[in-house]
Amino acid sequence: MDPQDLLDLLDDQQARRLRVIENLLRGRKTVSTLYWGQRYDLLYLLSLDKHLARGGLDTVAQTLVSQKMATWLPAEQPQLRLTALGRKQRDQAVTFRPKTQALWPQITLGLARQRLLLSVQVVSQYAHQTARYYPLTTDLATRQAVRQWFHQVKSPELATQVFTALTASLTRLPPMTAQVVTAGFSGYQQPGLTVQQLAQDLQRTPWEVYLRHVDGVVQIAQDARQTDHPLHALLAPAWQTAVTRSAQATLRAVATTDLTLDQVAVQRHIKPSTVREHLLEAAIMLPVTAVPYDRLLPPATRQALLAVLPAQLDDWEYTALPVALQQRFDFFTFRLLAILCDKEGDHHAGTPDD
Template identity: 55%
Template sequence: MGPADLLQLLDQTQPRRVRAIENLLRGRRTVSTLYWGQRYQLLALLSLAKQLDRGALDAAAQQVVQQGLASWDANHERLVLTPRGLAAQQSATYFHPQTADWWPTIDLMTARQRILLAVQVASQFSHHAGHYLPLTTDMATRQFVRNWFHQVKANDLGTQVLAALTTSLAKLDPLVAAVVTGQFTGYQQAGQTLGQLSQTTQRTPWEIQLMQFEGLAQIMQDAKAPTNPFNSLLQPLWQTPVSRSAQITLNTVKQGQTLAQIAGERRVKVSTVREHLLEAAIMLPLAAFPYDRLLAPATRDQFKAVVQGPVDDWQYTELPEALQKQYEFFYFRLYAIWVGKQGEQHGK
């Protein structure tokens, strides 16, 4: 990810931690990473660049500062756009995905492997090519696509796949559609690499990846139709954005058990139970989390009476001592998440 890509992830009024953005891309699912992903409205990027090394964004951060597009805060931890950086961000013809809200609910990496291999298999089959070198994928993907192929195998499979892809791609920006089809491998056709697509489109490699995710998400959405040939191949890849362990904890809370009871039954610390619940609160819509049970209206009123200013500036240690004794950090953070979700609900 280069400076042009990082520039699109910064804000002119909200200083943003480069390390938090990096950890989000790398899939570090700590409560802190998820919380700041929510605050920055970047949760859609979670785990989309697991190959990044620690410090991978440092060079890009240094370049945007050197170019006068952003500046560091006093602790040299957070970046904020300068007026020049804001102008550059707004004038750039950078790609902004329209399906990003779906991304946390899709296993995009597995979907990519399955779609690419399935398209190759259908193409070769439609041309009666029995001997070809399949794309390199993991064993699980090969087995799943093999089973899918034998399930949907028909003389017109190639026609069905072409029709489904044409329908999905027609809903995308033409450039995005071209990038998606450009990566397909089929009969007497080799798919283009990320670098090749970047060079031919004059877009950054990260933009190309975003376009690919956009196309995958649209294909996934359309594959929900039972008549779509990709239905059985892709439907299992829709997922809850919450980890399995956190989902179990959340379900138990909804059943009425206390945090201490849950910790005892699951043989984990109460702090772990709280981390699960904060993750669920961050990742799920406002109505899907039991705020009234864990954060009663009276409790919210107590916090509201003492916290002021932007949510990002709130500090637990600045609360009145009596309130700190009454409520642990968990409730303070949950309140901040709830306030943030209220803003999202009203489009703020």
């Protein structure tokens, strides 16, 4: 990631923790990371760079600071805030905004990407009746899935069907994004270009090219959810719920029974703290309608807390609550209310507290 790429992820009003951005990229789904990812509007970064080392953004961040584009804020963890110069630089740049980013936490990107690239290569070679070629390097599960899919759908019309479907998806994307996706495909007498090669050709950063590639893959996978799409059977398994199966089971138990949270923990043979973590994960990652807020946050609870909390959501601190309220309401209730307020439209910015 280049300094300009990180600049696009920062704000001049809201101090943002570098470790949160780093942990999102690495796929570390702690409740704290997910919550601040929601507050920063950066949840789409989840698991986009699983090989990023801890501290892997430190040098890039320090470059922005040395260029006076951002400042460090003293805190338990490093926080960055854009300067006026940094905001001007960010706003003047032509920033790429992925079209499908809201869907990214719902898809297993590696699975969708590998299956798509290999299937395009197989269909292309099949259309040209090529029996001998070097298939793309993928894992065994991908090779088996593509082989099974191909034998199920193989027909003289397959190449035309796939070409038509891919063209329909790519026309929904910006021209440069479509170019990135198509140039990355391997096929008959065409080796796919790497992100680095495309970045050099297009005079863009590798990170922007990678985001464009992801945008295209997700658009194709989204269109393939239609049952008559030629890639439907191959790409449908890539879609997942945004929360873990265990969290889904916890949410279902809370939503469909009258059990207390501690009783749910006993029933599910997990810790009471895990029940609360599951519910917070679901509240962050799922629509408001999926969580029984009326049960977990009765009107009286909301009124009592909102009466003393600051107007700006990022200024909320549990430890700043009156002792009497801390004794009545645990941190889970406090954080759940913050998640709900954020989803209902409170987008004020301040300084994170935890």
